[in-house]
Amino acid sequence: MLTLLLILIPVLSALAVLITKNNSAKQVAMVGTLFELGLAVAVFISFEPNATQQFGFSYPWIASAGIMFAGGIDGISLLLVMLTAFLTPLIVLSTFRQPYKNASTFYALILFMQAALMGVFTAADAFLFYLFFEAALIPIYFLAAVWGGENRIKVTFKFFVYTIFGSLFMLVALVYLYFQTAGLSATVPHSSAITALYKVGLDAQKQGWIFWAFFVAFAIKMPIFPFHTWQPDTYTESPTPATMLLAGIMLKMGVYGVLRFLLPIAPLGMEAWSTTAIVLSVVGIVYGSIIAIQQRDIKRLVAYSSFAHVGLMAAGVFSQTLNGVQGALIQMIAHGINVVGLFFVIEIIFSRTKSRNIEQLGGITQRTPQLTVYFMILLLGSVALPLTNGFVGEFLLLSGVYEFNKWLGTVAGLTIILGAVYMLRLFQKAMFGGKSSLTEHFADLSLSERAVLLPLAIMVFWIGLYPNSFLKLTEPAVNNLLQMVHY
């Protein structure tokens, strides 16, 4: 029941925001997201760390075909639900100083987005998952395409067509699997519950096809190397709240999808193709990092860094080891927090200097001790310094990949070195050095900006110092998952 509320509350608050006036929309949206956060915390506290689905709900949807409107939360879902519930109020709060035209529509779309994301992370029915997976695209598309930068129309269009195209393959795979499932009863020949899909034992060749159908869908979403071309442009052109949603939460839909569908449904397909997938992911890591080093636009730089990081997460998941999967989970949270923080810092810099060019910035540190500290914390989290959240995730991920294949693990390890290079370069060029005409009158953080960055910074250290508070929640679910993979 709580799960259903998690989906419904954002929808209701979105409707409430839609009917409020533009100038009070953000407050209403804030209240809605905080309420949602409270609910998520309640779920977090009462969650039993075992492998079962909890707080489930199930209603007939297309009952005669065995398709249910069903959801629930297990350890893996819980982390992502928490991430979504935690980041969305911060994203809303981050917009407080920035006036957006048609604000009520703007915030309503953010809330719809949140509802769809909650749906994706909690759906227990394959078709319900698909529905939310696609539905999440619509608000983010409009957010990016209406409120975005100059090239927004072309860029967001590419993004939309690309992702829809990928997920159509997933739809085919889902429908195919659905017809292989055993029915609930004599009158209901098939079932689309995710657990029913797990029980479909296909032969290796068919699993290979299923693997690729899912892989393309999720690889575009994450994105993994050859499917990433939509990503940097979309991140750059979107308004920052949309970029935060995209990078912070939405790309986790892809990783989550791999965990939820690809590993347990097509273990034989994984066996045949996981090396290919990891190689692609590792190529993405190196490629993204190298491009990030050369970027001048700081938003684009963070976009490429995000591409590199998600490559490592994907590699960890495809390694099918406990460390890899656990690392991916913790890194999803860590990356979500870091990347949202970094994009927010960039937005702060951009809103004051009207520039994102690394060459035109510099000398910001002198006037802004607070910004400098927060930026440094997030940045160190991002380059995986020990004691920060990034370290835990990347360490586990790398050990997972190393376990799978030494050489790949070694190459993937480059991510830490290269990450340090581009991130520290960013910090050095943008924050230190001589002042430019743009940065002369740089004001330090306002109250609302601090209110966004402080929780993020706390989380960076919390996860860095005591990751077990999250890992212990997911471990039963992950073990359960890996048992299915390795039989």
Next chain:
Amino acid sequence: MLSIILLSIFGIVVLFLGFQKSKNILLPATLLCIAIAFAANFVHWNDAPGLYFKEMLFENRLTMSFSAIVLLSAFLVVALTRGFADDEAAQPAEYYAIILFSLVGAIMMIGFDNLIMLFLGVEILSVSMYVLTGSDKRNLRSNEAALKYFLMGAFATGIMLFGIALLYGATGSFNLTDIRGYVGTNSFSISTLLYVGLLLVLIGMLFKVSAAPFHFWTPDVYDGAPTVFTAFMSTIVKTAGFAAIYRLLSGSFEGIYNFWWFTLAAITILTLVVGNITAVYQQSFKRMMAYSSISHAGYLLLSLTAMTAQTPDAIVFYSLAYSLATVSAFGVLMAVAREKSVQSHENAEDFEAFNGLGKRNPLLAFVLTVSMLSLAGIPLTAGFWGKFFIFGTIVERGNLIWMLIVAILMSAVGIYYYFKVIIATYMKDGETGALRVPPFYRIVLIVSTTLTLLFGLIPKLLS
């Protein structure tokens, strides 16, 4: 079957209502007639399937569902005809009567049990459409469209009639059940005439639903006809046509599935590719919708090719979703073009007509967006479930997955041109100044959009 009789009588009544001084009564009267026919359609809902008129017509829940879709879309389209009577020389009573008569033809096509009835239904519907296409008498393009449609349509009907004659020659009967019996008992010695006849009938029918390569008339006719009749054509004719093809293939020729599936598969692929790819290059919204209607014919054909137990449900749902979305799309176009044509006659139906609509009239913009999303098959709209059910039938058939790949590629192409409309609506700047919409329009658009979203959330409303 009651609805056929009622609609025929109503047609005559409306015709004579035209002698009334005030033309204002015609629209509500027609709407009332269609509503009554809609209600009458469901009289036998709980009865066993039945044959009527000496085994000429057949009625079961499936045919009633199809008829209901046809009548519902007719209701919505007719409700959009307001402003018809403005033209002094127009004969609104005759047009409304023709619409009612054409519905008789559509329902006959849906429920025929005898090839003669199929022919009669097709002819009643087509002849009505020829007239309605040319109803904008002073517009050269409308005249051209009507003539083109008439010539091509007559040709196609001829081919179909020839096919029916050959089927009769092979089996000695016009009756679907008898033909089925012939196919079943003579499975090893089926006359060649039957194969040729079936192909010719199929060609005639595919022409009516504008499947490639028999689609060449569609863009010109859709473009030239008055928009309201374009909406009528692309919803009612298509639904009835597919119902008829389904009835023909499932009623008589399931035994020789191996003969016709490949032909149909080839036509399906061609239709999908031609419809979608050509739609990308259109500048005019109406022409784009014409090609999009071709592509939707392709999706429906996909399900016919699969011909599983789920096919009828899939076609019913898809037709409904498609009809609702199409009606609202054309409704918005009419509302926008009406305003625009006052200022300039050119380009009133191009994509640019929608520029800045999001600011000028948020309701219209929203309606248009939902309808485009539904046509593109994006979740939360009825169109998604339509595609979903269609794809389901193909997967169930098993060996046709390759067709699905083509269909998916083409869906992605489809998203491209449907989003051109959404982009124009929200992201391009156009004329400013609020756009006023008559209340009647608003109701129709809200109803169709609500239904689209409702079926998008709860597809099982229709069972």
Next chain:
Amino acid sequence: MLSDFGVIFLFIITAIAFIAVALTIARLVRPHRPNVEKLTTYESGEDPLGNANVQFNGRFYVIALIFVLFEVELVFLFPWATVFGQASLIAQTDGLWGWFALAEMAIFVGILALGLVYAWAKGYLDWVRPQPKLPAVKSSVPADLYGKVNKKYAQKTKSV
């Protein structure tokens, strides 16, 4: 006994004989004064030679359509008549059959008659159509003023 085709053959022979007799008698009885008009091929009063692309009066089409209406009616009456009189059907239904068939035909003819009524009421049957309505112009200038002005200037030009 004659076969069915034999009956048809007899019909053909009778038809030819009938026409031949009629034409022969006519030839014997009628006066013989040919002129150019009379010798041309009969084509409903149109000139059979020349460009085929001539304009017809649009009303021909309406008349033709109404004609088709009754033509079809006639075609339907023949098969109906054979069924109407079938003794076995009448016996089976105790005479009710006749009434049923009659009522059906009455409905059919009634619908066609409604069509005729419609065409009649619309004025499509009148060959000489009512005069076109002159557009009424609302103007504060009285119509006869124009007449006066014309008259005045006509006189002026005469005097010059």
